Amino acid sequence: MTKVEMQVDINCGKCKNQIMQAVTELEGVNQVVLDEEKSLLTVVGTMDPICIAEQLRKIKQNPVVVNIGPPKPPEAKPEKKPECCKPCLPYYHNTCDLPYYNYNTRDMVSVSSYESGSGCTIV
Numbered sequence: 001m002t003k004v005e006m007q008v009d010i011n012c013g014k015c016k017n018q019i020m021q022a023v024t025e026l027e028g029v030n031q032v033v034l035d036e037e038k039s040l041l042t043v044v045g046t047m048d049p050i051c052i053a054e055q056l057r058k059i060k061q062n063p064v065v066v067n068i069g070p071p072k073p074p075e076a077k078p079e080k081k082p083e084c085c086k087p088c089l090p091y092y093h094n095t096c097d098l099p100y101y102n103y104n105t106r107d108m109v110s111v112s113s114y115e116s117g118s119g120c121t122i123v
Contacts, residue, residue, distance in 0.1 A: 001030070001044060001045065001046060001070060001071055002044070002045065002046065002047070002049070002068065002069070002070065002071075003042065003043070003044050003067070003068070003069055003070060003071040003072075004042070004043045004044075004047075004049045004052055004065070004067070004068050005040060005041070005042050005065075005066040005067040005068075006040070006041045006043075006052065006053070006056070006063040006064060006065055006066060007039055007040060007041075007063065007064040007066055008034075008039055008040075008041045008056065008061050008062075008063055009039065009061060009062065010034070010036050010039050015061075016034060016036065018059045019034060019041060019056065019059070019061065020032060020034060022055045022056060022058065022059050023041065023043055023052060023055060023056070025055070026045075026047050026051055026052065026055060027047065028045045028046035028047035028048075029043060029044075029045040029047050030044050030045040030046075031043070031044040031045065032044075040066065041056075041063070044071050049065065049068055053065070
């Protein structure tokens with residue numbers, strides 16, 4: 001892909017139409033932009049810049065090459081990650097811990113045993 005910028009003479013709407021039609025007839029042209037204020041023709045594609053100049057001379061234009069080079073790559077837009085609306089559940093290592101239950105950090109487990117060692121109580 002090549003980006004070619006040429007200075008052209010744009011005097012009226014007819015000139016603009018002739019320029020656009022002449023350039024779009026060329027093989028390998030992907031994009032054509034004509035800036036009337038700057039009198040700048042920008043052509044992007046796989047075409048030969050010399051062919052563009054010859055085509056413009058056929059319609060009585062005197063093109064002046066301003067720049068030839070690769071086109072700018074399109075800017076990548078960063079992806080937005082969805083925001084969570086609920087707090088994440090705790091991760092369980094074993095499947096026997098399933099199904100999930102309402103986990104509250106204020107729950108307390110107390111383990112005590114009798115002095116005689118006969119058993120324990122879990123509250």
